[in-house]
Amino acid sequence: xxxxENPVAxxxxxxxxxxxxxxxxxxxxxxxxxxxxxxxxxxxxIPITDLTRRAQGAGMRVLSxxxxxxxxxxxxxxxxxxxxxxxxxxxxxxxxxxGLNALxxxxxxxxxxxxxxxxxEREVVDLQQGDYEEMDQLAIARPVAKAAFRVLHAEDIxxxxxxxxxxxxxxxxxxxxLDFPAKLFAQNIDASAGRNSLIKVVDAAPxxxxxxxxxxxxxxxxxxxxxxxxxxxxxxxxxxxxxxxRALVEKTGIxxxxxSMAKGLLPDTHEQCASAARSFVLPGADVVMLIGARLxxxxxxxxxxxxxxxxxxDWGGQRFIQVDIxxxxxxxxxxxxxxxxxxxxxxxxxxxAGMGSAWPKPPAEWLSAVAEKKNGNIAKMAxxxxxxxxPMNFHSALAVVRDIVKANPDAMFVNEGANxxxxxxSIVDMxxxxxxxxxxxxxxxxxxxxxxxxxxxxxxxxVIAIEGDSAFGFSGMEVETLCRYNLPVCVVVMxxxxxxxxTDVNPTGGPDVAPTVFVKGARYDxxxxxxxxxxxxxxxxxxxxxxxxxxxxxxxxTLINAVIDENAGTESGRITSLNPTAKKK
Ligand SMILES: Cc1ncc(C[n+]2csc(CCOP(=O)(O)OP(=O)(O)O)c2C)c(N)n1
Ligand SMILES: [Mg+2]
Numbered sequence: 002x003x004x005x006e007n008p009v010a011x012x013x014x015x016x017x018x019x020x021x022x023x024x025x026x027x028x029x030x031x032x033x034x035x036x037x038x039x040x041x042x043x044x045x046x047i048p049i050t051d052l053t054r055r056a057q058g059a060g061m062r063v064l065s066x067x068x069x070x071x072x073x074x075x076x077x078x079x080x081x082x083x084x085x086x087x088x089x090x091x092x093x094x095x096x097x098x099x100g101l102n103a104l105x106x107x108x109x110x111x112x113x114x115x116x117x118x119x120x121x122e123r124e125v126v127d128l129q130q131g132d133y134e135e136m137d138q139l140a141i142a143r144p145v146a147k148a149a150f151r152v153l154h155a156e157d158i159x160x161x162x163x164x165x166x167x168x169x170x171x172x173x174x175x176x177x178x179l180d181f182p183a184k185l186f187a188q189n190i191d192a193s194a195g196r197n198s199l200i201k202v203v204d205a206a207p208x209x210x211x212x213x214x215x216x217x218x219x220x221x222x223x224x225x226x227x228x229x230x231x232x233x234x235x236x237x238x239x240x241x242x243x244x245x246x247r248a249l250v251e252k253t254g255i256x257x258x259x260x261s262m263a264k265g266l267l268p269d270t271h272e273q274c275a276s277a278a279r280s281f282v283l284p285g286a287d288v289v290m291l292i293g294a295r296l297x298x299x300x301x302x303x304x305x306x307x308x309x310x311x312x313x314x315d316w317g318g319q320r321f322i323q324v325d326i327x328x329x330x331x332x333x334x335x336x337x338x339x340x341x342x343x344x345x346x347x348x349x350x351x352x353x354a355g356m357g358s359a360w361p362k363p364p365a366e367w368l369s370a371v372a373e374k375k376n377g378n379i380a381k382m383a384x385x386x387x388x389x390x391x392p393m394n395f396h397s398a399l400a401v402v403r404d405i406v407k408a409n410p411d412a413m414f415v416n417e418g419a420n421x422x423x424x425x426x427s428i429v430d431m432x433x434x435x436x437x438x439x440x441x442x443x444x445x446x447x448x449x450x451x452x453x454x455x456x457x458x459x460x461x462x463x464v465i466a467i468e469g470d471s472a473f474g475f476s477g478m479e480v481e482t483l484c485r486y487n488l489p490v491c492v493v494v495m496x497x498x499x500x501x502x503x504t505d506v507n508p509t510g511g512p513d514v515a516p517t518v519f520v521k522g523a524r525y526d527x528x529x530x531x532x533x534x535x536x537x538x539x540x541x542x543x544x545x546x547x548x549x550x551x552x553x554x555x556x557x558x559t560l561i562n563a564v565i566d567e568n569a570g571t572e573s574g575r576i577t578s579l580n581p582t583a584k585k586k
Pocket of ligand 2: 495
């Protein structure tokens with residue numbers, strides 16, 4: 002307080018000036034909010050604890066996790082579902098490294114995500130003087146990120162956040178790293194200068210219109226095909242061009258294969274869906290149109306025996322049309338005769354416009370051959386699903402899950418494991434776009450609970466997760482998070498006592514069990530009960546059905562331990578051929 006008798010000029014002004022200051026914490030929050038980002042997935046600690054508090058205080062949803070990897074996976078899939086970058090917030094070095102896995106995952110899967118990590122003092126880190134959690138995080142993030150930035154001055158927070166958003170969502174989306182050293186947060190600057198330094202990103206993911214000659218080239222190739230095939234990838238799901246994609250597929254009359262996370266773009270029960278005839282249509286097709294799908298390992302690189310090639314590297318003779326946002330994607334594995342570069346929505350609508358009204362249906366022989374193969378396989382599968390063996394196996398359990406998803410087509414569906422993944426993907430039909438989210442490009446374990454949390458938070462829908470018992474373990478502690486936020490998530494652990502199966506033995510006869518084997522008869526359902534969630538043990542399809550129906554009715558966080566025959570799985574699930582040891586067997 003100034004002297005009342007002789008008020009010092011400037012005292013009041015000083016106070017006012019103080020009130021008009023802002024700081025780094027506030028500017029980060031303001032920059033995110035200005036760009037419509039309202040949720041943070043993170044884990045508090047030095048130097049970002051106050052950022053989590055103040056973000057919550059400023060009305061953002063701040064979801065706190067038990068491990069940064071799970072927060073990161075949550076952020077990555079939130080990005081996929083919303084086309085806005087999902088934000089993961091971590092502490093320095095170890096927290097950053099825990100989040101890094103998810104950042105790499107986002108980049109590889111083309112999900113927009115921003116990993117924001119606090120970091121230690123630059124001058125100490127750079128001289129390697131042994132600071133608290135010392136690490137050159139920016140350098141470490143760069144190789145696995147689409148872009149990586151560091152902000153040193155509060156005035157630059159607006160630019161840093163804007164660049165991160167643009168990099169994450171434009172072109173082919175990916176993971177972006179944003180490094181905020183501890184000192185940044187407490188920096189004070191004039192509030193109006195701060196406000197003026199913020200940037201509301203305009204047209205962050207601009208449409209990329211395909212060239213007319215490229216559209217014509219693609220349509221000419223497709224029109225001349227005798228045995229055409231369309232493959233929909235998760236890029237097509239990301240694009241949110243659902244009506245046009247469906248119209249394109251239906252107007253062409255061409256059989257289509259959805260990649261795992263593209264299931265439901267058209268209902269899996271659609272008559273043109275060729276999933277049940279995959280091993281027939283891939284080698285059989287003469288022209289293949291890829292829409293937002295890359296010819297990576299998941300499609301056997303577009304060559305080899307899967308595609309009818311003689312040897313494992315031989316071309317099967319297919320000609321490819323590739324619709325992709327990245328001009329570098331074509332020819333990555335085999336020749337692409339008609340690359341169509343642009344955003345999926347713009348490309349698909351250009352294709353539709355170019356098709357005109359007199360598009361010829363594919364030759365009837367091809368359609369009937371595909372239908373015959375498909376119906377045969379579906380009938381065979383129906384027989385297997387109708388069995389009710391004791392103990393329960395993957396098929397009899399998944400027959401129940403299939404019914405439940407059919408009855409709840411709006412539910413989000415999370416899936417990871419090996420057999421628990423592969424059987425589920427082929428047995429459980431999806432009916433709507435972007436409902437199925439799973440292990441993605443790398444086939445990683447650990448996405449489970451992070452995906453469940455983000456899916457519930459973003460969509461507000463019921464979430465159903467089908468988890469291998471090994472897969473679940475990677476993020477299992479987050480059942481506490483499910484309970485803490487009271488999320489409508491029903492986790493089903495397909496418990497076959499181990500990785501792939503529970504029957505391996507230690508060849509030495511020693512006391513350790515085999516590396517793939519877990520505690521027999523574990524009760525995963527007890528875990529969630531510790532936090533007030535609902536646990537259920539299911540040894541029969543009827544028990545599983547009852548427990549899942551109750552979970553969906555109550556919307557309570559629920560974990561069902563589904564006891565599966567420990568003999569039921571195969572090594573590596575459906576990718577045994579990639580396993581060098583299994584090959585020798
Ligand atoms: C991060 C990570 N670590 C390890 C693996 C190797 N891996 C592939 S599937 C799998 C677990 C399979 O067991 P489970 O989840 O129980 O499925 P099941 O086949 O038994 O149904 C593991 C460990 C991986 N894919 N990702
Ligand atoms: Mg298992």
